[in-house]
Each structure stands twice: as C-alpha cells, then as structure tokens.
Amino acid sequence: MAGSRSLARAHSKGYAAAAALLALGLLLALTGCGRAAASATGGRPTVVIGAKQFTEQWIIGEMYKQALTKAGYDVELKSNIGSTEIIDGALTSGQIDLYPEYTGVILQSLARDKSIPHSAHETFEKAKKYQETRGLTMLPPTPFQNKxxxxxxxxxxxxxxxxxxxxxxxxxxxxxxxxxxxxxxxxxxxxxxxxxxxxxxxxxxxxxxxxxxxxxxxxxxxxxxxxxxxxxxxxxxxxxKDDRSFYGFQNVAPVVHKKVLKEQGPEFAKTLNSINALLTEKAVQDLNRAVDTVRLTPSEVAEKFLKANHLL
Incomplete structure (x- = not known):
C-alpha cells in the first residue's frame, strides 16, 4: 500500500438488516488537534488516535478507541486525516498521539529507504529503528499485511x-x-x-x-x-506474483509517541497488542467486506469483532 494512498474505499452507512447483522456476528466470531489536558480518568492525558482515509483504517481506529475506552482510558479518534505524509505530520507535530501504519510504507515513503528488506520481521525492525530516532516507537505488528x-x-x-x-x-x-x-x-x-x-x-x-x-x-x-x-x-x-519484491512487506503496527506509552502505563500497549494479534488477512478481508458490501458502519463492525473476541 503506497504512502500516498488517501482515497477511501467506497463506503456509506446504508442499511443494517437483521439478517445481515446475524450473518456478520457469526462471521466475526469465526474469523476471530493537539493533545488534551489530563482527564479525570486516572489523571492521564486524553489519547488522540488518528486514522487514514479508507475502510481498513477506519475499522482499526474504531477498535483501538473502543477497546481502550473499555479499559478505562480517555480516547479521541480522528479519522480521514489523509495520506501518510499528512498523518505523519499530525503525529510529529503532536496533533495526534498514535496511528496504525504499514511497515514498508514507513521505510519507503518516510525514511526514503531504497532497499527492500528480505522479511516482514526485518522490515518492522528497520521501521521501528527509524521511528525511534524521532521520539516515536512502534508496537508489535499484525499478522496480516495489506500490500x-x-x-x-x-x-x-x-x-x-x-x-x-x-x-x-x-x-x-x-x-x-x-x-x-x-x-x-x-x-x-x-x-x-x-x-x-x-x-x-x-x-x-x-x-x-x-x-x-x-x-x-x-x-x-x-x-x-x-x-x-x-x-x-x-x-x-x-x-x-511479485517475484522481485517490489511491493515489499506491509504489516500494520501502531506508531506512538514514547512519552504517551510512559504516561498511559503498560496496560495501554497490552490492550492494543491484544487487538493486533487477532488481525489476520482473512479477518481483515471480512471486516472490510462488512463495511464496503454489507454497509455496516466501521463503528458497528469494530464493536462486533471486539465482542466476538471478548475484548468488550
């Protein structure tokens, strides 16, 4: 997925017929603005999550928000921020605290690394090393890639x-x-x-x-x-087959300010990690289909997935 990707997959709130809701519930069960002042939630600052302008990011952003809120954190979600360059600017300027990004995009579009690593693990490690030179870090990546x-x-x-x-x-x-x-x-x-x-x-x-x-x-x-x-x-x-590895590796990992992880405590990262571990390619295809084809909202789809996996 290219760093400049900023157009949304087709999406509308549409209808939510009872039959579709039931089918989705079974499906998901099988597939498994500046930082705010300290809030009343344990005295911790509000965390602002960002998401890009397409279906998959909307859903993941909603998952992060809902699970963190359930865990007792004060969270705000800002979707539709734009391309990698735009959302990275929002992160580094402190307008948002974290967002889900694709590991290969970080290397090629932000770090301007012209080499293609030989594995998903190497891609993640190089991307994380780059982010840590900027006061940021990355949590463990998802099993799925979107490339x-x-x-x-x-x-x-x-x-x-x-x-x-x-x-x-x-x-x-x-x-x-x-x-x-x-x-x-x-x-x-x-x-x-x-x-x-x-x-x-x-x-x-x-x-x-x-x-x-x-x-x-x-x-x-x-x-x-x-x-x-x-x-x-x-x-x-x-x-x-991309036998020359032109598109590289594109697992998703939260990019977050180191300061935020310290402020929020270890359960914060643990909550995000529990979501990411469930995001296989099959699960994400099904989640995207629930929004793009079944016409449920990203919020509804995220909630059903989290409940099916006992995270809400």
Missing part, C-alpha cells in the same frame, strides 16, 4: 500463461488501472514498470474500488489492488 498487488482476470492469466508481474510482457499491450495517488511514488505505477521492465503498458487512472469493475468489463487488463480487498475473497481475480 499492493497486481490483479488480472483468471481467463486472461490462462490465455497468456501469466504467473508473475513481469509476465505481462507476454500479453502485448496492457491497459493498467492505477489509483491517482499511486501513479508516481515509491510503490507507484511508474516505478513498477521500471522494476519489471514492462514494455507496452498504458496507465488508466481510476479511484480505489473502480478497478474491479474495469477488470470485469474488459476496460483494463491489469490493475493495482490491495491484498485485503474483500473482492479478492471471491476468487474472481488472479494475483500475479
């Missing part, structure tokens, strides 16, 4: 024998769907074309979520997607 990937329709992959991103050269001219904020940048279309030596591709700018319809209708042959997109769970798309 960019290249998707095609299965019939297209079969016709040209496509297995890797570089194999797109076998297909001749390829129209490639990319979201506007990621045409340029460390994980962007331009760098991907260079990395894989793609010789005959043409980019088409489409907002996040629209690339699937474009693939289905034959308007494009390949598209940049995210590995936790709920659309991928249906098996209607083939993900081409």
């Amino acid at each position: 960019n990937a290249v998707a095609v329709k299965p019939a297209f992959a079969e016709k040209y024998g496509l297995k890797t991103i570089g194999d797109l050269n076998k297909a001749g001219h390829v129209r490639f769907a990319e979201y506007p904020d990621n045409i340029a940048g460390a994980f962007g279309y331009g760098e991907m074309v260079k990395k894989y030596g793609l010789k005959d591709t043409k980019v088409r700018s489409l907002n996040i979520g629209l690339q699937y319809k474009a693939l289905d209708h034959g308007d494009v042959e390949a598209a940049d997607v995210f590995t936790t997109d709920p659309q991928l769970a249906r098996g209607n798309y083939t993900i081409l």
Whole structure:
C-alpha cells in the first residue's frame, strides 16, 4: 500500500438488516488537534488516535478507541486525516498521539529507504529503528499485511500463461488501472514498470474500488489492488506474483509517541497488542467486506469483532 494512498474505499452507512447483522456476528466470531489536558480518568492525558482515509483504517481506529475506552482510558479518534505524509505530520507535530501504519510504507515513503528488506520481521525492525530516532516507537505488528498487488482476470492469466508481474510482457499491450495517488511514488505505477521492465503498458487512472469493475468489463487488463480487498475473497481475480519484491512487506503496527506509552502505563500497549494479534488477512478481508458490501458502519463492525473476541 503506497504512502500516498488517501482515497477511501467506497463506503456509506446504508442499511443494517437483521439478517445481515446475524450473518456478520457469526462471521466475526469465526474469523476471530493537539493533545488534551489530563482527564479525570486516572489523571492521564486524553489519547488522540488518528486514522487514514479508507475502510481498513477506519475499522482499526474504531477498535483501538473502543477497546481502550473499555479499559478505562480517555480516547479521541480522528479519522480521514489523509495520506501518510499528512498523518505523519499530525503525529510529529503532536496533533495526534498514535496511528496504525504499514511497515514498508514507513521505510519507503518516510525514511526514503531504497532497499527492500528480505522479511516482514526485518522490515518492522528497520521501521521501528527509524521511528525511534524521532521520539516515536512502534508496537508489535499484525499478522496480516495489506500490500499492493497486481490483479488480472483468471481467463486472461490462462490465455497468456501469466504467473508473475513481469509476465505481462507476454500479453502485448496492457491497459493498467492505477489509483491517482499511486501513479508516481515509491510503490507507484511508474516505478513498477521500471522494476519489471514492462514494455507496452498504458496507465488508466481510476479511484480505489473502480478497478474491479474495469477488470470485469474488459476496460483494463491489469490493475493495482490491495491484498485485503474483500473482492479478492471471491476468487474472481488472479494475483500475479511479485517475484522481485517490489511491493515489499506491509504489516500494520501502531506508531506512538514514547512519552504517551510512559504516561498511559503498560496496560495501554497490552490492550492494543491484544487487538493486533487477532488481525489476520482473512479477518481483515471480512471486516472490510462488512463495511464496503454489507454497509455496516466501521463503528458497528469494530464493536462486533471486539465482542466476538471478548475484548468488550
């Protein structure tokens, strides 16, 4: 997932029919502004959590807020802050105290590290080391990654024998769907074309979520997607292997001011860690689907997940 990603997946509050609520409950059970003055909650300052502008971040932000509130902390959530550069600025300027970020994004978009680590663990350790030079730190990462990937329709992959991103050269001219904020940048279309030596591709700018319809209708042959997109769970798309590790590793970890962890005490980090440990790729795909397809709110989805896992 690129650091410039700031457009939301399609979302609306919509309806919440009883049947959908029941189905979601079963599903989740299976998948498992400046800092405020000290509050009345144990004399600790209010913690301000930030989240970017897309479904997954809304849900994770809500989980953090609800679980911490239940644990007795005074918490404020600010969603829709924007791209990595914007939300990082909010963090370093003290407008927020923590937010969930993607480990590879920290290295490539913030630290400007041009190397790609060989493992998720190495990526996390390097990202944490960078953040600690700025008075920040990172809590342990989630099991899931949300990274960019290249998707095609299965019939297209079969016709040209496509297995890797570089194999797109076998297909001749390829129209490639990319979201506007990621045409340029460390994980962007331009760098991907260079990395894989793609010789005959043409980019088409489409907002996040629209690339699937474009693939289905034959308007494009390949598209940049995210590995936790709920659309991928249906098996209607083939993900081409990133055998040159262009997109790196993208587990999520809370980035937080060291001072905040000290002020809030050990149970604060323990509460966040208990949530992150449950966030597998399957669980996050299901959570995203509950918002984007079932049309529940991020708050509702977070609450149901936390209750199903005995964290509320």
